[in-house]
Amino acid sequence: MARLSLNQATIKRASVVETVDGCARHGIEAVGLWREPVADQGLARSAKIVRDAGLRVSSLCRGGFLTALDNRAALDDNRRAIEEAAALGTDTLVMVVGGVAGDKDLIGARQRVADAIAELSVEAKAAGVVLALEPMHPVFCADRGVLSTLAQALDIAEKHESVGVVVDALHVWWDPDLDAQIARAGSSIASYQVCDWLTPVPADVLLGRGYPGDGDIDLDRLTRHVAATGYSGDIEVEIFNADIWAADFDEVIGEVSRRYHSIVEPAL
Amino acid sequence: MARLSLNQATIKRASVVETVDGCARHGIEAVGLWREPVADQGLARSAKIVRDAGLRVSSLCRGGFLTALDNRAALDDNRRAIEEAAALGTDTLVMVVGGVAGDKDLIGARQRVADAIAELSVEAKAAGVVLALEPMHPVFCADRGVLSTLAQALDIAEKHESVGVVVDALHVWWDPDLDAQIARAGSSIASYQVCDWLTPVPADVLLGRGYPGDGDIDLDRLTRHVAATGYSGDIEVEIFNADIWAADFDEVIGEVSRRYHSIVEPAL
Structure with a gap:
């Protein structure tokens, strides 16, 4: 099991569907969601999007x-x-x-x-x-x-x-x-x-x-x-940062993944 | 003994002599000094200024x-x-x-x-x-x-x-x-x-x-x-604040004194 989870706040401008798609593109198996974007997408719809993508929340x-x-x-x-x-x-x-x-x-x-x-x-x-x-x-x-x-x-x-x-x-x-x-x-x-x-x-x-x-x-x-x-659960990368929020989602998710694998995962 | 002490950083632009004069004008008996303005005024000279004014450091x-x-x-x-x-x-x-x-x-x-x-x-x-x-x-x-x-x-x-x-x-x-x-x-x-x-x-x-x-x-x-x-020592008011640093020294020292007497002293 890959334990990296992308906390949605790291790509704050992204909708639930964009967040889930980004995780899928980068082989990330879990996502941390926030209530506001979930409400924007609709609760039941958000649950289905995540489930259909095979992601853990x-x-x-x-x-x-x-x-x-x-x-x-x-x-x-x-x-x-x-x-x-x-x-x-x-x-x-x-x-x-x-x-x-x-x-x-x-x-x-x-x-x-x-x-x-x-x-x-x-x-x-x-x-x-x-x-x-x-x-x-x-x-x-x-x-x-x-x-x-x-x-x-x-x-x-x-x-x-x-x-x-x-x-x-x-x-x-x-x-x-x-x-x-x-x-x-x-x-x-x-x-x-x-x-x-x-x-x-x-x-x-x-x-x-x-x-x-x-x-x-x-x-x-x-x-x-x-x-x-x-502790054997997911490990969320959650970053509030104006520059990161302004950047391209895929660029950010790629960097999150690289940092997790180089800095966090070796210590597990 | 009046236990209010004006920490010099509260009126950051003031020299040692200006700080000491301000304390004297407002009946404040103690002062907290900083090394940089003391060096600017000269160590021996600063010590004499404070001593001559009858202030505690x-x-x-x-x-x-x-x-x-x-x-x-x-x-x-x-x-x-x-x-x-x-x-x-x-x-x-x-x-x-x-x-x-x-x-x-x-x-x-x-x-x-x-x-x-x-x-x-x-x-x-x-x-x-x-x-x-x-x-x-x-x-x-x-x-x-x-x-x-x-x-x-x-x-x-x-x-x-x-x-x-x-x-x-x-x-x-x-x-x-x-x-x-x-x-x-x-x-x-x-x-x-x-x-x-x-x-x-x-x-x-x-x-x-x-x-x-x-x-x-x-x-x-x-x-x-x-x-x-x-604890029976002096009580310093030390405020780092851009607006307070920009204000008139006497206005600041007056406000420091009023706040001390209304908020801190009653609890002693």
Whole structure:
């Protein structure tokens, strides 16, 4: 099994059908999908396109944003996301949990995430979907993800049957406790995502991702640690980068494949 | 004793004499100096200007950058920084330890920092200066500071007599283990610096600092935890912000003073 998965956000302008066609042309067997382009293509239609192409869906991005003081609308949206994941045939829903609310109460926001995940995990289990909590780089703590470390995500995941974690190289590489937490995660790792950290950080910090090998992360070392847990799932290349988004899809997919095979695969 | 200290970087264009005059006009009793403007004014002259104005020097920024594979030049520069701190009459040298080297070996870089601090601590002690290790927000891990958490800085500081830590709100506010590590730090806190985290992060991430109260950090809570350790030193307002740097010095110092008195001081 070829474990490279193309996360659709790497070719952000592409539709589901263009993404799937690109994977097929480059011999990539799995794809990570996002809800917005799936909705644009239609959920049932997207599921059929992927199925007909014989691709695995490695994950659906994304549920989450559960830190508001009133979470009811967010909970409903997450229930829909769980259903969408199941309809697409993936068991992994990536959860970006949300940032600090206007009250600046970070501890409260983190508690609301834990409470919401407890509630949603029951429905995830019923649907055969794992909620994959994504610890996010602390640069996103204010506006995207109050789970800042793998340890925090595991503290929640370990309490529930259908909750796991995402190890995204960009988000976790700096963590002084990373090796120990990856070992602790073990079979809780629901998704492993790779890209690289670019220095200097570009004007939009969200887009500070590069091809594996172009930045400061020791991906060989990280991949060896993830592999040592027994993780045998797909490995998504997920890159948010304005230049890569502007480039030709085939050129990007080709480069993704080359970097994966030269930098990530040898460490498995 | 009024504990507000104006960190000189908040009015970056100002010379030492302009900074000191501004503090005097606004009744601020302490100042945090930087080596470059001190060198521009002359070390002995800067020391005299501060002394004649009756100001305390709360800290000197900055030593550090100790992660290169060959640290000899950096060690020499840090020895000079220790002497400069002593000459300026401050016992606190802020240490920004440096980023990852080209070999991407983060663990090795962190070890080199620990080794260099062990060596420099002897000279710091002889000079009556504390090396104040500044854990830096992980967004700066690649290029400025591989100490990413207060826990890491304390792991080093606790091994040496003349080594402490800086608690800079911007760098530590996101840390899930913050309360426990501040309590652990106790008398190792050599400097407490405040500003706020702005969202969205501006084009230059280094300049993503705002006046206390303008961002996402619960400074009341953080200040209470720092105060609970018994920390009784100066509290520096240190803001890197392009708009604030472009503004009139007196306007900025006035706003710094108002924010300190309304947001930070009540929590002491």
